Amino acid sequence: MLDWITSPEAWAALVTLTAMEIVLGIDNVVFISLVVQRLPPAEALRARQIGLSAALLLRIGLLFALSWLIGLRESLFTAFGHDFSWRDIILIGGGAFLIAKATSEMHGALEGEDEPSEEDIAGAAKRAFASIVVQVILLDLVFSVDSILTAIGMAEHLAIMVLAVIIAVGIMFVASGPLSAFIATHPTTKMLALAFLVLIGVTLVADGFGAHISKGYIYAAMAFSVMVEVLNVAAAGRRKRRIVVHRGGEQ
Template identity: 65%
Template sequence: MLEWIADPGAWAALVTLTVMEVVLGIDNIVFISVLVSRLPAEQAKRARQIGLSLALIFRIVLLMFLTWLIGLTDPLFTVFGKAVSWRDVILAAGGLFLLYKAVHEIHAEIEHDPEAVTKASAGTAFAFVIFQVIIIDIVFSVDSIITAIGMAENIEIMVLAVIIAVAVMYVASGPVSHFITEHPTTKMLALAFLLLIGVALVADGMGFHIPRGYIYFAMAFAAGVEVVNVLASKKRKRRQVGLVTAEGSDRPMQETGQ
């Protein structure tokens, strides 16, 4: 059962599959971080824990039904000469949901309507946030596991890779969520990422595959620029505080001289 432990090829497959799962999990981290940013700190932490636990459960359950999962890629019906499978339908629906959610959140951020925010946080409540996390977890889990099939022959390697990847996602989700909450411009950037991911999922569902490398490079570049902006902003604030402090210390000296 554990013969693969002595196989170097199996370890190479585990490392490759784990890295791929972590990369594909970036989308999930961004979505969960944005979604829980409106919740109180304690509830946000619980929502992240529940959301990523569900992601782990969905992925493992899907791995146990590999035959059924592979069947999701079989043609379901044809539209304009193109075969459409359940996988296409799930990805397109998930992409549309991400587009709707991102546009809705951007509208709420720009309008700054206190009444709307209060209603959103009161009637979100925790269960509604978890419900949305479940929906997008299913979409990302299906995409992630179908992509992983064929990279490893052993189901144990796949399960172990998923567990390691979700553990990495959990560790990363806290700092990412905190950073997004603390910096409003970063939240807007994260929402732009969700728009980009939503378009990519809809395109995949329609048969137009956009290489994820391009998307993740754009996200990494934009995130790098935003980090530089945040650091520059902090430096300016420290300089302004230093100037105010210096001016305040000069005034008593001038008054004493007079």
């Protein structure tokens, strides 16, 4: 069972599969980092832990149910000249949810939100935590199905696929905290992240309808936008420091 440990090809497959799982997990990390913004730090950490633990368990569970998972590709019905499977339905539903959620968050950021009264804060916090955890787990299911279906065939040994998933989710957990803190510190990046989620949602819906869009183009656009935003944040920070130094010199 562990004979793959001495195989260079198996280790190459592990590295490749881990890298792919990390890339495919970017969507998950961005979503989790955004939705926990409304929670207090301790609750946000719990939500991230629960969400990513669910992602890990879902991915491993799906790996041990490969025959059922592969069956998700079988056609259920035909419409608009396309054979729809359970995978397509899951992707369309998940993509539509992402678009609706990101659009709603954009609307709230642009219009402003009413401050809750003090007596409502405790109850609202509990409802928000439960709602966020449910949303994260539902999106975990969508991203897990897409991720594992993509991974099937890249490695011959189940142990390699499980190990790759564990490593990738561990890296996702480490990255989610700093990313969430960065978004909270730099509010302008929140709108950019929400735009990413809309884009990801559109690609999921398109994929569900049979119009495959290479994620390489999506991630390249995201990387370019992030670099531009980092430059904007750095420039804004430098301007603030210059203003502080200038005012200090005048005094």
